[in-house]
Amino acid sequence: MRILHTSDWHLGRTLHGVDLHEHQQAFVDHLVGLVSERAIDVVVVAGDVYDRAVPAVPSVRLLGRALAGLTEHATVIVTPGNHDSAVRLGFAAELMRPGLHLRASVDLLDEPVVVDDPDGPVAFYGLPYLDPDSVRRSLAPGGTDEPLARSHAAVVGAAMQRVRDDLAGRPGTRSVVVAHAFVVAGPASDREADHAERSESERDIRVGGVDSVPSTAFDGVDYVALGHLHGAQRVGPSGRLRYSGSPLAFSFGERNQVKSSTIVELAADGSVSVDLVPAPVPRRLAEVTDTLDALLDGRYDALRDAWLRVFVTDPVHPERLYTRVAEHFPHALAIHHTPVGALDAPTLAPVTAESDPIEVAADFVAFASGGAPSEAELAVVRGAYEAARASETSE
Ligand SMILES: [Mn+2]
16 A cells, blocks of 8 residues: 655745745645655645644635545545644534545544555554643543543553554554654653754644653554654654654754655555655755855855845944845845854843743743752743643634
8 A cells, every 4th residue: 555644734834924825835736746646545644734723714725725636546634733723623524525534533543544455454543633631531541530641652652552452453454543743762752852853843742841752652553654843754763653744844944854745655564665755845945154244245146046044143233234134135034143252242042933932931040040940940930831832722
């Protein structure tokens, strides 16, 4: 069976103010063509289809166009991520067409979409993004009043136990899990998490200070199609767990990533082989650091057609800095003055949209109190941040 794995479209996203809609539309059209040309049997979309819980009308229309095109050629299975509202995405179930399966509900965790090929049946299980605070009671084993531990590892572990229980009743069935989570290789997380390639554009999902799920939670299935990390990568050495990554770069930190769709051949014995097909690149991303004179003297002119992040290093702020850089580099999206060798350079890192809110608060505590925050103080900061985030996404 030939499966196309994609995720993290983030329809409606902007890049430093640039509307990405037409580029997302170009990706959708490329994807529909690819699914037709490569005779894909099943398309799985592992969450973060939309960038926000309440998507704008053009984003909703574009998803409609994508699903209409894809279902002409293949069975399509979609699960929500932490950016989509499961409820809102689930509403589209009203528009259900043959061959489209939205797996947005915890109740459907262990009700797979079963697709047959000449080698037999394949069960596709959809795990929406599971927020521990929302599901730690409903996913607790039946007959107990005790909620699961407040962690991603606990709720995803319980969900996967349901999947394995269902699969045990389907002998000879190959299996694919489509999930939206931060999964790291190995049974224990802390050290291995450093090996995951993270990007600035992924929204923080920490609960209780931890955001990751060990890959061993997914033992027992043939392929795990993951969404959440925006760089394409495999998790662990087996090749059985992969992130497809996002089809477009959403931050300058992703400028060296090759964005792609993942085509997975699932053999009769459940083994997998993978082919990455590059996604269309609307405009490359680049970064440049130098003095204003050097930036403008021609040596960087090959970057004039790139979406650019510019760091200007003059010790003293040059006159009309932003205008002069913007005139020379028409697609410069971010221009920063980062003086080298200046006196009294600030010791606090500048705060940007990509900054870690907890680190910003911890820096402030350190700045105001003259010492690093204690574990108890950090717990207060984390609690306040999680409460603020929960109220933002409770829609
Ligand atoms: Mn995402």
